[in-house]
Amino acid sequence: VYLRNEWYVAALSDELEGRPVARTLLGQPLVLFRTASGKAAVMDNRCPHRGAPLSTGEVVGESLVCGYHGFSFETTGRCNHIPGGAVIPAKACVRSYPVVDRWGWVFVWMGDLAHVDESLLPNFRWTAEPGWAGGRDYLHVRSNYTLVRDNLLDLTHARFVHKNTLATSAVTDTPIRTSLHGRVVRVERNMLNIEPSPFFKKIPGFKGRVDHRQCIEFHAASYISINTTVTAVAGEDDDRTAAFYVLNAMTPETDKSTHYFWALVRNFAPEDDEVTRMQHELNRATFQEDVDILEQQQALLDSAPADWQPVAVPNDGGCIQAARLMKRLLAQEAGSTA
Amino acid sequence: VYLRNEWYVAALSDELEGRPVARTLLGQPLVLFRTASGKAAVMDNRCPHRGAPLSTGEVVGESLVCGYHGFSFETTGRCNHIPGGAVIPAKACVRSYPVVDRWGWVFVWMGDLAHVDESLLPNFRWTAEPGWAGGRDYLHVRSNYTLVRDNLLDLTHARFVHKNTLATSAVTDTPIRTSLHGRVVRVERNMLNIEPSPFFKKIPGFKGRVDHRQCIEFHAASYISINTTVTAVAGEDDDRTAAFYVLNAMTPETDKSTHYFWALVRNFAPEDDEVTRMQHELNRATFQEDVDILEQQQALLDSAPADWQPVAVPNDGGCIQAARLMKRLLAQEAGSTA
């Protein structure tokens, strides 16, 4: 069961430069493509003619032509041509979905058209803001998207999963503050006067002790932004402050798999491509460590007794609030639909 | 649900030269082999002793000896020896199936023995006829066999799927004639005075315009023969006519997979092995393009809502007639069994 009146990230904008992309979102097989004029589009991938994949077809002008028998569809899903000049049957159309192509991501709305609302988009402007530099990437994860969400809401895992990059004992020793702001759950942790984690020793290269502030926000249904600010403590021969945003979109593919899109940007040395490259590589390797755990966690939950329940401790505060919020929003949406 | 009182192709005759072959047909695991005297045989693969695969055994004279504990079976399925001299229990036998070994293919009858009828075999004599040359091959397809059938009954796909070999815009622009002849559905299309498709520009090498006639016949339950005749049009400096048969046997493995046997023969330059080789390679690559689409189509149909129905256009005439014929034959067979 997914919230449907939501924007989900369907693709990196770059992915639509080439051939149409077949991708399953919320259990539904979709085709993603960009028309000749540059408009991103998302439709059901199942051609109404015989069920063949539209994604094997070709973009011709503003239409997508099926790769099997050549039925042509506008981005609205309307069929505008059938080879051989057949009269176009009324049922020869596919469902298409509203799209927003922004900040390097293609967002899709798979819910009720009466509720389409761009103000529900999370604010990911830093990925396109002057003064900020970084990159974005994609990971396929064979786990439910809520396991990725909870991974990011409890960063104490950094100490155990990411020994070579994000580990610091302060992350487990410093209590969090959790708060709810409408559709947002915020988790804050201020780690003051600590040894920098290996990542920050490399980027931007802190040598002395730092104040390391984390602000993690879960934006229902599928986004986590992590704002990290690291400042050299007074007395160190260093007056730098480095800020980072890790912006995460966890789009359900199925109930057992997730399209995990992430972007990582920093507010210093924006022209230094070597830092950008290194930052990207470190983060990619770090997130792969999460994927390895998450996929095993999913398998263990799959084989767990039906009444199995996690055991909560204070650091789960964010996870618990997020689960509670989602339960409420799902009930609301079910109620408004019924 | 399959028609059972039918001949299905189980193997290329050549496949039985070596070790016994394990192959599932109509959902049933079979062993196919050839005895010392050269007789092709098909039996259930599950040894009645412990359920081990007879296909791991060895042909000894006219018998197949199980590869686990050595029970020996005649091609009738009768057990004729148990090591250690045990009395042979009445239940120690396997079901065997009538076989016809003809035209390079091994046909098997998995239905009622009272109805075995060689006259139901399709006529594939061209694969063994003097003056005709070509070859045969095998493809495993992870789709229901009816999707392969419908692929061949609507050749308009050639324009979109087979751009480098069979494509011609005439195939979509020329209407078909569909007719029913007993257990045969015929689809005819005469494309007159057209540019030859890439294949015919290579083989036999038409340079000018041609008349290209297609006659596609579906022989229930699992055969399609395609007769193609290409003739240089009057006025071109060419008086050639080239005829081809593509003979296709789509044998259900399971409801989601098909053993697809094909043969392609031509009526010219029968001694030219280079043409035979090139024709084979082009056709193999072309059919692989179909497999790619068919497997994705099957996956999309698997995930379709239960009430999903294809949308029909005139070029589906052959597919619709074939589906109707099969429905009638299945009902007949069910009625005669009940």
Added chain:
Amino acid sequence: VYLRNEWYVAALSDELEGRPVARTLLGQPLVLFRTASGKAAVMDNRCPHRGAPLSTGEVVGESLVCGYHGFSFETTGRCNHIPGGAVIPAKACVRSYPVVDRWGWVFVWMGDLAHVDESLLPNFRWTAEPGWAGGRDYLHVRSNYTLVRDNLLDLTHARFVHKNTLATSAVTDTPIRTSLHGRVVRVERNMLNIEPSPFFKKIPGFKGRVDHRQCIEFHAASYISINTTVTAVAGEDDDRTAAFYVLNAMTPETDKSTHYFWALVRNFAPEDDEVTRMQHELNRATFQEDVDILEQQQALLDSAPADWQPVAVPNDGGCIQAARLMKRLLAQEAGSTA
């Protein structure tokens, strides 16, 4: 359905020298590890906190620290530390299992703690006895463990499956004696004055005729020991007797897969490492031949009609007795539990 009040082999003792091992036994995902003091331990692998795999964690002293958020567990399954100093919830514990680390194998008891009984361990002392030499290994088999058991209880298969090592026509031609001794089924076969099988021609190198005696014992629920004694017959220029034990532990992973542990030891030339190596290689290749058959057998049984039953002959005596014993023991255990 498995007997639970039993010792099952979980691992080779050597396997626990490195990182914790994730392994499923009787359908339950477990973690196996050895503490700093050298104690072997087995616990459920699912961390009670969030369901992550304890096997990705690290052994710290006598505890296993979860690789996700660092919950620490003693070998009893008691949680002794949660990072951040949280109060340890009562439910933050995992189930641990009694272990015996003996003869190179780690035995685990997954049944009722009130019934733990080391006297139920099979006697595998030869693997650690002076004067005996050999090795042990592990095979993963995608078949139910009873198929492995029955493979070993009917050695007539050696003639057909192991043509290059164990084959001898005497194995099928010599009748067996089957007897029941409490929880043990014994199958004996004395093959007198026969040509040695290929294995014994190599190890220890019999050239003339031999008496070859087999004593196979099934110890419920998951063990087979095979004692083989080969003696040069009187009149041959050879007075050697060679004895071997093949000790087999077939631990159910799931109802379709088995952890198959084996050890092979001999009572001669114990210092000859080349013989030990060759003996190991021959046996490993031989058992792989069994695995190939067993996995196909499982697949054929999976697709068999629900009422399919094997057909029994006298050489199945051991298999039949073993199945009968297991049925009785399962009923007993179910009765005592209920």
